[in-house]
Amino acid sequence: MSEMMTGAEMVVRALQDQGVEHLFGYPGGAVLPIYDALFQQDKVKHVLVRHEQGAVHAAEGYARSSSGKVGCVLVTSGPGATNAVTGLTDALLDSIPLVVITGQVPTHLIGSDAFQECDTVGITRSCTKHNYLVKSIADLPRILHEAFYVAANGRPGPVVVDIPKDIQFARGSYSRPRDNQHKTYRPTVKGDLNKIRAAVELMAKARKPVFYTGGGVINSGPHASALLRELARLTGFPVTSTLMGLGAYPAADRQWLGMLGMHGTYEANLAMHDCDVMINIGARFDDRITGRLDAFSPGSKKIHIDIDPSSINKNVKIDIGIVGDCAHVLEDMVRIWRETSPQIDKAALTAWWTQIEGWRGRNSLGYKNTTDIIKPQYAVQRLYELTKGRDTYVTTEVGQHQMWAAQYFHFQEPNRWMTSGGLGTMGYGLPAAIGVQMKHPKALVIDIAGEASILMNMQEMSTAVQYRLPVKIFILNNEYMGMVRQWQELLHGGRYSESYSESLPDFVKLAEAYGGHGIRCSDPAKLDDAIMEMIETPRPVIFDCLVAKQENCFPMIPSGKAHNEMILPDFEGDTGEIIDARGKQLV
Amino acid sequence: MNTTHYPTAPQNQPIARHTLAVTVDNEPGVLARIAGLFSGRGYNIESLTVSETEHEKHISRITVVTSGTAHIIDQIKAHLDRLVPVHRVVDLTLQGEALERELALVKVVGKGEHRVEAMRLAAAFGARTLDASLTSFVFELTGSTDEIERFIKLMTVVGLTEVSRTGIAAMSRGPEAM
Numbered sequence: 001m002s003e004m005m006t007g008a009e010m011v012v013r014a015l016q017d018q019g020v021e022h023l024f025g026y027p028g029g030a031v032l033p034i035y036d037a038l039f040q041q042d043k044v045k046h047v048l049v050r051h052e053q054g055a056v057h058a059a060e061g062y063a064r065s066s067s068g069k070v071g072c073v074l075v076t077s078g079p080g081a082t083n084a085v086t087g088l089t090d091a092l093l094d095s096i097p098l099v100v101i102t103g104q105v106p107t108h109l110i111g112s113d114a115f116q117e118c119d120t121v122g123i124t125r126s127c128t129k130h131n132y133l134v135k136s137i138a139d140l141p142r143i144l145h146e147a148f149y150v151a152a153n154g155r156p157g158p159v160v161v162d163i164p165k166d167i168q169f170a171r172g173s174y175s176r177p178r179d180n181q182h183k184t185y186r187p188t189v190k191g192d193l194n195k196i197r198a199a200v201e202l203m204a205k206a207r208k209p210v211f212y213t214g215g216g217v218i219n220s221g222p223h224a225s226a227l228l229r230e231l232a233r234l235t236g237f238p239v240t241s242t243l244m245g246l247g248a249y250p251a252a253d254r255q256w257l258g259m260l261g262m263h264g265t266y267e268a269n270l271a272m273h274d275c276d277v278m279i280n281i282g283a284r285f286d287d288r289i290t291g292r293l294d295a296f297s298p299g300s301k302k303i304h305i306d307i308d309p310s311s312i313n314k315n316v317k318i319d320i321g322i323v324g325d326c327a328h329v330l331e332d333m334v335r336i337w338r339e340t341s342p343q344i345d346k347a348a349l350t351a352w353w354t355q356i357e358g359w360r361g362r363n364s365l366g367y368k369n370t371t372d373i374i375k376p377q378y379a380v381q382r383l384y385e386l387t388k389g390r391d392t393y394v395t396t397e398v399g400q401h402q403m404w405a406a407q408y409f410h411f412q413e414p415n416r417w418m419t420s421g422g423l424g425t426m427g428y429g430l431p432a433a434i435g436v437q438m439k440h441p442k443a444l445v446i447d448i449a450g451e452a453s454i455l456m457n458m459q460e461m462s463t464a465v466q467y468r469l470p471v472k473i474f475i476l477n478n479e480y481m482g483m484v485r486q487w488q489e490l491l492h493g494g495r496y497s498e499s500y501s502e503s504l505p506d507f508v509k510l511a512e513a514y515g516g517h518g519i520r521c522s523d524p525a526k527l528d529d530a531i532m533e534m535i536e537t538p539r540p541v542i543f544d545c546l547v548a549k550q551e552n553c554f555p556m557i558p559s560g561k562a563h564n565e566m567i568l569p570d571f572e573g574d575t576g577e578i579i580d581a582r583g584k585q586l587v
Numbered sequence: 588m589n590t591t592h593y594p595t596a597p598q599n600q601p602i603a604r605h606t607l608a609v610t611v612d613n614e615p616g617v618l619a620r621i622a623g624l625f626s627g628r629g630y631n632i633e634s635l636t637v638s639e640t641e642h643e644k645h646i647s648r649i650t651v652v653t654s655g656t657a658h659i660i661d662q663i664k665a666h667l668d669r670l671v672p673v674h675r676v677v678d679l680t681l682q683g684e685a686l687e688r689e690l691a692l693v694k695v696v697g698k699g700e701h702r703v704e705a706m707r708l709a710a711a712f713g714a715r716t717l718d719a720s721l722t723s724f725v726f727e728l729t730g731s732t733d734e735i736e737r738f739i740k741l742m743t744v745v746g747l748t749e750v751s752r753t754g755i756a757a758m759s760r761g762p763e764a765m
Contacts, residue, residue: 121616126627130671133615150671184612185671310665313658 002175007137008033008168011101014144016043017176020072022062022438023047024055028076029116030103033168035074047438047467050459052080054431056087056158057457060096061435064418065393067221070151071435073100078116081162082123086425088158089127093422094244095219097156099147100128106166107135120162129157134164137172145177154187155308156219187307191324196332199279199303199320204342206277208352209237212260212289215244215421216282216306218414220326224248225414227330228281234337236349238356240268242283243406244421251410257356258365261289262557263403266364266566267356269555272297273563274355280304282326285315286422295562305329364555365407367569374524376401376476376547380408380448383474386531391443393436395419397429397453400482400553401475405448427456430473434460437469444472444535451477451544452501461514464540472534473542475507478549486552490575491559511542522546600656604633605680606687606757607664608765612672613639613647620670621649630655630663634689634732636754646674650757677765679757687757691735696723697746705745712738723748 005013011034015023024047027035038046049055052075059071071091075084081102091098105114121133130150132143140163147159203209211232217224225248232239232255239249240257249256258265260272269291272278278300283289290296296316304311304318305326312321322329367377380401394409395418396402402419411417418436420428429447437445447454454475464471476482484499508518517537521530521544534541554569558579567578611617618637625632634652639645653663660678667676679685693714695705702724709716709726712734718725728738732755739750759765 122619125616125620125623135615154669182671184674187669308665308669310662310669312665314662 002173004171005174006033006037006168007134007140007163007170007172008037010140010172010174011144011163011168012037012041012044013174014141015072016041018070018145018148020044020070023072023074024049024058024062024435025074026052026055026076026080028080028103030077030105030165031074031080031101031168033165034101034103034163046074047434047463049431049434049463051457052083053086053427054434054457054460054463056084056091056098056100057425057428057431058435058438058460058463059098059100060087060091060094060428061395061418061432062439063096063098063435064218064432065415065436066439067218067415068152070097070099070148073098075100075102076116077103077105077120078118080116081118081120085123085127086423088124088160090420090423090425090428091158092127092129094420095156095215096158097151098158099151100158100160102160102162103168104133104162104164107164108166110164120160124160127158128160129155131160131162133162134167137167137170140167140172141174142177146182149182150185153182154185188309188323189307189325189328191305191322191329191332193332195320195322196329197336199322200333200336200340200342202277202301202303202320203235203237203279203337204340204344206237207345207348208275209235209277209279209349210257210271210275211237211239211279211281212241212272212283213239213245213248213281214242214283216326217245217248220282222414224282224325224327224330227327227334231330231334231337234334235344237279238271238353240264240271242286242289242421243419245283246406246417247411247414250412252412257360259406261286262291263407263553263555265407266362266555266568267359269557269563269566270359271356275300278302280306281330282306284311287315290315291557292560292562297563362568364566364568369524370548371524374522374527374545374547376404376478376551377408378524379474379476379527379545379547380404382527383446383448383531384409386528387444387446387535390535391440392416393418393433393440393443393445395429395432395436395445395447397447397449397456398424398426399450399453399484400478400486400551401448401450401453403483403553404476409448426453430454430457430464430471431460433471433473434464434467434469437464437471438467441469445470446472446474449473449475450482451475451479451504451507452481455505458510461511461516461540461542465515469540470538471540473540474534475542475544476547477504477507477544478547478551479504480549482551483553485550489552490579493576507542507544511540514540516540516542518542518544520544520546600658602654602656603660603680604652604654605660605678606685606755607651607653607667608677608679608757609649609651609667610640610674610765611647611649612674613645614672617647617672618649620672621651621667624666624670625653625663628662628666630659634754636756650755652755675765677759679759682759685757685759687731687755688729689732689735689755690727690729690753691739692717692751693726693728693739693742693747694723694749695726695742695746696748698722701745705742708738708741708745714738
């Protein structure tokens with residue numbers, strides 16, 4: 001069944017057929033026909049952002065808080081497309097499914113340096129999973145649907161569809177493709193059963209096992225998280241997770257060790273270092289996780305489950321690599337474990353847990369609280385306590401506040417935590433929160449922010465006000481780019497080059513200027529009341545939480561060190577002496 | 588001692604030359620994707636040959652000769668394989684001694700003894716003479732990369748002025764098709 005329509009109408013129809021409810025975008029000359037088609041329908045709701053980067057992060061937040069849905073963006077040619085590049089790269093590194101439609105100058109002008117022309121497919125080739133330049137109206141319906149397939153299947157990622165203006169005006173026949181199979185792109189989702197059996201055997205013999213889980217479990221859907229919990233219960237093994245995987249396993253559970261990596265807990269990192277069998281489920285041995293590679297978990301056999309074959313053996317040598325979707329592989333793993341009901345070494349496992357409890361006893365997330373000044377850790381802790389039991393989603397910007405949020409805000413469910421992990425994009429949190437709130441209008445959506453990061457996409461406050469999205473921006477304001485300052489303290493002799501946030505705006509007045517509500521708090525005794533005021537305000541809120549200015553984010557594995565060489569919060573000495581000369585050259 | 592947060596460069600690991608055959612959808616930009624993958628991830632391309640092989644199906648075959656440690660070669664194959672327009676990636680080097688041929692056009696300019704010697708050498712290598720003038724020849728030679736290298740080296744002595752090479756086309760031996 002095909003229908004005649006214009007290219008612009010096809011775009012809108014394809015979005016409708018793909019079940020898209022919200023589209024984040026910004027109009028411009030090269031997408032006017034599509035905006036005209038949007039105007040004449042009411043199924044797809046357009047959200048007007050204030051900067052194209054914001055549109056992409058909003059779509060990311062939207063996709064991440066609604067497992068399985070593809071986030072959609074519409075921007076114009078030239079600067080519209082180039083402004084989207086940071087968001088695209090962010091989505092590529094964090095494996096977030098997006099379809100980004102960009103306008104392009106008419107076909108006959110491509111390559112002539114026309115007004116607002118740029119080589120969008122050239123520029124975005126390395127920051128998308130795939131991209132298309134549509135050169136014929138006959139290809140448009142197929143490409144649009146293919147874009148959704150590619151974005152969502154296999155390892156998810158951003159896909160750009162660049163549509164010249166003449167193609168938007170051209171008429172052609174639209175039909176929805178019948179089969180959802182791609183002729184070349186067919187990622188492996190079912191794991192190799194022999195390898196899964198071998199993995200179960202290895203796990204059964206483990207004396208000091210650990211599950212190391214990542215964003216792949218979240219991407220695989222809520223079913224994968226449920227299966228992870230089941231497998232953890234069956235085996236009794238400890239579980240740690242990357243920044244990207246928080247929430248897949250409930251933080252309240254006894255088997256949860258907390259986050260691992262550079263700012264992970266002592267128990268998680270030492271369990272990784274000392275384990276004899278590591279089961280990596282949907283994580284990618286990122287350098288923030290492994291620390292010094294030649295000292296990374298030296299005595300363990302490593303199992304790695306990943307949908308992307310290129311992730312296996314990329315950074316770390318793997319003993320059993322299983323290519324497949326986490327949920328599919330976990331399902332087989334749970335089934336085989338049940339069928340074989342292996343005899344695990346209970347005594348060894350008990351001893352392992354005793355060792356872990358010893359590490360846990362170090363209380364690596366402890367900090368010295370005070371009554372005269374708000375400690376940032378305390379602020380996040382209070383925020384967590386006071387929002388417990390509510391339908392809460394948290395986004396973050398990038399820096400110290402992000403790590404404190406990961407450490408002190410505990411997640412019990414997947415898809416509740418949206419943060420820029422791989423790219424580390426300051427300015428991610430506010431637009432992402434807008435995307436989340438769009439999807440979950442009744443939920444409490446909090447962007448835990450820093451005063452420096454928030455200014456990078458502050459303009460999106462206007463979007464929040466326009467669409468009556470009651471997002472809460474909780475700024476841990478220490479007047480520094482805190483993580484930069486911390487690294488300068490550790491690596492550069494405390495010479496705080498350009499990391500002090502001079503001339504900050506009055507965030508309370510700024511909130512009011514945008515039409516939101518502003519709150520400031522600097523007194524620990526008044527913090528709870530102020531947070532409650534924020535929660536109960538049914539409008540966008542900027543909360544300016546004035547915190548201790550020079551607090552460091554610990555625990556930390558410094559540059560050039562291994563998992564068992566962490567700096568703990570009770571470290572007393574010269575922080576400038578921790579990292580040796582060679583470590584200082586690293587990032 | 589490695590004190591970095593990043594993997595050190597592999598040391599003392601043998602670097603091998605691999606010939607990969609890649610079938611792709613012949614769509615605009617596919618070559619840029621392949622070339623971009625190699626440059627973006629810091630891999631080497633020693634030779635790259637592309638041509639449409641199945642016209643109706645719009646399928647092209649790309650032959651890439653690359654070099655790297657076994658780990659790098661595995662990564663290259665995994666990354667190529669996950670590109671959306673790629674159908675298949677076959678490592679011809681792993682399959683055994685693959686047939687590898689390239690074609691070279693060689694222009695030689697000279698007079699007298701050099702000219703006669705150029706003719707004799709071309710005949711000895713089995714090169715075809717595509718063009719001749721009173722002062723020049725253009726020879727065509729098909730052969731392994733080594734053979735072509737030897738031919739070019741000799742021709743340099745007798746007045747070589749220009750070379751054009753196709754890069755390698757390769758295929759596995761035996762009845763198995765890709």
